[in-house]
Amino acid sequence: MSTRPPPPFGTTTQRSTVAPSSRPPATLSNVTLISHPLVQHKLTLLRQRERSTSSFRTLLSELSMLLVYEVTRDLPLVYQEIETPLAPMRAPLIDGKKVVLLNILRAGTGMVEGMLRILPSARVGQIGLYRDPKTLGAIEYYFKVPGEMSDRDVIVVDPMLATGNSAVAAVDRVKTAAPRSIKFVCLVASPEGLSNLREAHPTVPIYTAAIDERLDEHGYIVPGLGDAGDRLFGTK
Numbered sequence: 001m002s003t004r005p006p007p008p009f010g011t012t013t014q015r016s017t018v019a020p021s022s023r024p025p026a027t028l029s030n031v032t033l034i035s036h037p038l039v040q041h042k043l044t045l046l047r048q049r050e051r052s053t054s055s056f057r058t059l060l061s062e063l064s065m066l067l068v069y070e071v072t073r074d075l076p077l078v079y080q081e082i083e084t085p086l087a088p089m090r091a092p093l094i095d096g097k098k099v100v101l102l103n104i105l106r107a108g109t110g111m112v113e114g115m116l117r118i119l120p121s122a123r124v125g126q127i128g129l130y131r132d133p134k135t136l137g138a139i140e141y142y143f144k145v146p147g148e149m150s151d152r153d154v155i156v157v158d159p160m161l162a163t164g165n166s167a168v169a170a171v172d173r174v175k176t177a178a179p180r181s182i183k184f185v186c187l188v189a190s191p192e193g194l195s196n197l198r199e200a201h202p203t204v205p206i207y208t209a210a211i212d213e214r215l216d217e218h219g220y221i222v223p224g225l226g227d228a229g230d231r232l233f234g235t236k
């Protein structure tokens with residue numbers, strides 16, 4: 001087993017295409033590549049074709065807990081007087097109304113479940129989009145978020161940033177609710193999806209555990225992990 005990092009982005013070895021997921025952090029502005037070894041290890045397990053539905057769910061949930069830890073790193077804190085069993089003190093708490101996890105249906109569901117273990121009081125919004133099979137454009141069929149969005153930070157969640165069309169449409173839509181901030185988090189991004197989202201929403205920070213090689217002609221990420229929704233729900 002080699003401990004050497006993979007060759008530069010998108011290169012191919014004789015035996016396989018190397019997923020460049022453990023490259024050093026990307027220098028793209030507004031993109032954070034979460035290169036923590038636990039994240040990279042679990043992502044590799046998740047990608048494996050033979051992984052069972054049950055194990056896929058568990059790993060996706062564990063990965064989401066690790067990702068949300070990074071994504072919430074800069075949430076603002078306020079100080080409040082509390083009493084411990086021994087003494088009063090001023091102690092930090094997260095400022096503002098509860099964070100909103102915006103689930104891009106349906107694969108986002110598996111990540112939201114994991115994130116809620118770390119943020120159990122978070123609110124959950126839902127956006128339903130389907131992909132027009134010809135244009136690959138995103139068409140909305142459902143949208144619901146909590147009230148008082150101007151005091152809330154939104155984390156838009158989808159495991160795969162493929163064409164980027166769903167992500168762009170989800171951010172477009174949640175912007176109409178004028179939240180305090182918006183971030184986007186995925187597990188695997190394609191270069192095309194990253195450019196699309198960064199171009200449409202340059203101020204929205206993007207978090208991903210991997211930037212893969214390319215999209216195929218059906219809009220799937222290669223090497224990717226297949227259809228995240230099908231693997232999560234066991235529908236294929």
Ligand code: URA
Nearest residue numbers: 162220221226227228
């Ligand atoms: N959606 C998925 O689930 N997988 C991809 O590779 C692309 C979009």
